[in-house]
Amino acid sequence: MIYAELVMIVLGISLVLYMILGGADFGAGIIEIFTGDKGNSTISKAMAPVWEANHMWLIIAIVILFNGFPKAYVILSTNLHIPVLIFLIAIVLRGAAFTFRHYDAYHDDSQVIYSKIFRYSSLVAVFFLGITISAFFGGTIPSTSSANFTDLYISPWFNLFSLSVGVFLVILAAYIAAIFLLGELETDGGYHLLSKFCKRLFLLSVIFGTAIFISSYLEGLSFHTTFISHRLSILTGVLATILIPIVFKMIRQKRIWNLRIIVGLQITLIMTGWFIIQWPNLVVFSDGSFLSIYDAASPRITMKVLFIALAIGVVIIFPSLYYLFKLFKSDSNLNVN
Amino acid sequence: MEELLAARLQMAISLGWHIIFACIGMAMPFFMAFAEWKWMKTKDQVFLDLAKSWSKGVAIFFAVGAVSGTLLSFELGLLWPKFMEHAGPIFGMPFSMEGTAFFVEAIALGVFLYGWDRIAPIAHWISGLIVGISGVMSGIFVVAANAWMNSPAGFDFVNGEYINIDPIAAMFNEAWFTQALHMTFAAFASTGFAVAGVHAIMLLRGHKIKFHKEALKIALIFSLIAAFAMPITGDLAAKDVAKRQPAKLAAMEAHYHTTKNAPLIIGGIPDDVNQKVDYAIEIPGGLSFLAHGDFNAEVIGLDQFSEEERPPVAVVHFAFQIMVGLGTIMMLISILYFYMMWRKWDLINNKWWLRILAIATPIGFIALEAGWTVTEVGRQPWIIYGVMKTKDALTPMPGIQYSLFTIVTVYLMLTLTVVWLMFRQIKSIHQKYNEE
Known part of the structure; x- marks a missing residue:
């Protein structure tokens, strides 16, 4: 079933x-809560040309899920x-409000x-995105449909574990946005302020990253033990942490593009760590059973056609996206130096 | 409120709302690209202003359309999980292609909106054109998926199992072409009439500036051609429905009894109990001719279907009458325009002509909503025609009414805001031109 695996990789x-680009966009909104209207114009200017495209990854992901793995989508x-x-x-609400703010005459x-x-x-969007994602690997969803309302529709996501994943994602998004916006600022004062903010977010991400493990233990879930049993996922966690001092150094040196790449790498590592734990399962149920990508996958022919459609899509999307970012983001460095 | 009703209302409101934004997103980029092209040719500042202010409208409508479309792609599962579980593998392909088209549209729109001073005029113009083309492509893909629900293809349904799946055959089902064709023209007709109407109102209100006159002319070119194509494409779609979904056609026409030489019923009030239509105008043999191209052809009536397999007759019949009525009015306006152009009348300064257009502002969108009501309600009680009933696809989660109320509140708020924003856009244009 090679196509199921390939499609899963594209997903x-x-x-x-989505986490990196959409996260930067969500995070920009979260940062504004703290910076107030001071950050408003920088954020609008930086995000406006690209934010729509950044959110398309969610559409791609959800379409892959219902076309390729309908049982997981259900x-x-x-x-x-x-x-x-x-x-x-x-x-x-946030998409509409952002556009209204920008285009109101x-x-x-x-x-x-x-x-x-x-x-x-x-803030609410990222928090609930985190909560939703957590339920896939937390082992909180019942495998049966014959249970009461709370067990079926509330407790899978309303628990300490999910809440801490939600908070962790909020911090992660704010962090990505802060790093991204460092390159969009026009004054040194703002740069200094934002880099201090980044450092606080580091501390918070470590605290709440740990909270995920503790809450998994407290809730009697399997996440912390599964994580430890996977050497590769430990490795990704360690690597993501090792990169932190390098990020600090680059913030000081104002090497914006290297910084962005390193942070993108950190997020990729964290996400990969999650994927390694999951593979080849899409959903871990509360009774310990699984829904694997092979159980959930559509028939082979659908996966094949879907993969071809995605491959064509990639050939069209990536060059266009490269052009868009080159057009609007290639002069970021100039603003700082 | 009953769960099924709440879910159907939520779906109807979400779709009906999204369709307006989607159609504007399909048609309006062409208007703005046309204006930019005129600007490149004439170097007249008015066309540049027009392209820019229309592009702001496109930005607002695209953004709201995109986020409401994201909501919809989840709502399919939130409301109809059993449908998606089985249909996903079969009809998902156009959606995955729509993802790409939509992505390209978002990228090209970013380039168009913010690239005025960064790229060559011709490249900029092409980006606008790409916005429109990929918008239309997205629309066609989504309509193809909807057509599959009306005309299921690309699988065999044996003992409750969906086997021998062929996603490509599913996409190119029998209904996709006529539905997509009719829908694409509908997008241009409805958006065109709305845009022309707004500018006509402004001219009537005494803002006799070139900006509104040129805007009106451009919008009319698109809308009037589309209005002319609507009855033709609609006839194709109806003939297809007659062949594949006789129950839907019978409901559209409130045609209760199977007969040869079936009359075309115009207006009237369907009476389900006595199986007749009161106060209607009947054209003998009309329905037989329209459905099958022969005045003596037999047209299947609702009597061929059990009570459980009939769509709600009154809703479908009224919606169909509204669509056809308004479509006819739009075509007449179109004929009037071309006649008067031929007679070389000074239309742009003619108060009566402007009044007609002003009154016609919403009729394209009303017809559009009525048309979708015919398609969707006419398919009931099926979610996959002849295969799965809507009630069997419903989510097991209770309390859908709460999500319905939430969605209605959010959409109502957004509608009011968007309308208000449009007023402000127009006001700012007037201020700009008054200052000069």
């Missing part, structure tokens, strides 16, 4: 790209109905409302 790549949309719906409404008091909605719904 994984889409998720990593679990996502039934057991996790509530957090998914909250995530989506937040996405609608008059910049008056209504800007305050747009900004508020954009900021807080960005």
